[in-house]
Amino acid sequence: MAQAAFLHLAGAHGGAAADDLRPRSPDAVGRGAAMALGAHALLIVALAFGVSWKRSTPEGIEAELWAAVPQVAAPRAEPPPPAPEPRPEPKPTPPVAVKPPPPPDTSEADIAREKRKKQLELEKQKAAEEAEQKKLADKKAAEKKAAEDEKKRELAEKQKLEKAAADKRQADAAETARIEKQRQANIKNMMGAAAGTGAPDSSGAAAQSAGPSAGYAGRIKARIKPNVVFNADDVDGNPLASVEVRTAPDGRIIGRKLLKSSGSAAWDEAVLRAIDKTEMLPRDTDGRVPSSLVIDFKPRDL
Structure with missing residues (x-):
């Protein structure tokens, strides 16, 4: 690369005329030597910069080489693509721990709901007790009324029997008097018949003959x-x-x-x-x- 740069610089200062290909005069040698030193200095700086720049890919430098037979430079070689980085192996997924259910929320709403529930139960129990007491009171009242009705019925029945007995005694007394009267009449008739006051062929004495x-x-x-x-x-x-x-x-x-x-x-x-x-x-x-x-x-x- 240093030689190509040197040749490039040398070609640049030499010109394209035929006169330039001729040997230099002694005066020109000194000037060429100075130019050569300057080119070398530039080359060293370029080399130092190229070596210190490690993160960038060095670019190729074209140098035109002057020779007797012109040559065309070969195409620049592309750097190989970087190797693919290995993919990391998937890590196993750790098992998910099952958390226990949280404790019941003892918030104010729950406490109020629990109090309301207990109050409803107490009210229900109180209503049941009152209904039972009312039922017992109604039963006692019905039993008392039934006893009073039974007592009234017995009294009415007793009065009815007493009246019937009194009526029967009165009827028996009247019947007894009638029987006694009939008996006396029968006795009188029989005694009259036994006396024989009338003749067998008599047509009178009706009182005696009627008995x-x-x-x-x-x-x-x-x-x-x-x-x-x-x-x-x-x-x-x-x-x-x-x-x-x-x-x-x-x-x-x-x-x-x-x-x-x-x-x-x-x-x-x-x-x-x-x-x-x-x-x-x-x-x-x-x-x-x-x-x-x-x-x-x-x-x-x-």
Whole structure:
């Protein structure tokens, strides 16, 4: 490179004329030597600069070489491309640590919500207790009212029974008086018939002839007695039951009524059943059957 530069400089000062190719005169030698020294100095500076500049790629310097035969310089060689830097190997990804869930937030909103929840629970419990107390109070009130209604009902029933008993006593007293009156009339009629004041073919004495004959009551009892089904030992004493019997003109029984109870319901029912079973009463000696008769029945007299 230094030689090429020197040749270049020498060619520059020599000119292109033919005279320049001729040997220099002695005066010209000194001038050429000075120029040569200057070129060398410049070359040294260029070399020093080129060596100290390590980071830049040195550029080629063209030098024109004067020779007898002109030559063309070869193309400048390009520096090889730099080798690719090796790619770094990927580092393994460390495992991601799973963080535990954060503790619950005890903020003021959560505290207020918890207080509200507890307050609602207390209100609900209080409402349930009040409803239970009301239910018990209503139950007690209903029981008290039911007891009062029952007491009123019992009192009304008692008053009703007492009134019915009083009415029955009054009716029995009136019936007893009527029976007694009928009995006295029957006795009077029978006594009148037994006296025989009227002749058999007499057409008068109606009062005596209207009553039944002396033995007619016995004939009626004799007709009813076989139909009585009762054990006299089942009743104390010899109680009397008076029955009014109503008959048709032919003697058929068309009704009966207990006028006076004997005090034994079993004996009263036995007498009424016997009359119903008899159905027909016998005629009297005059061929007639009284339309109404009062007959007394005693269990030990049959």
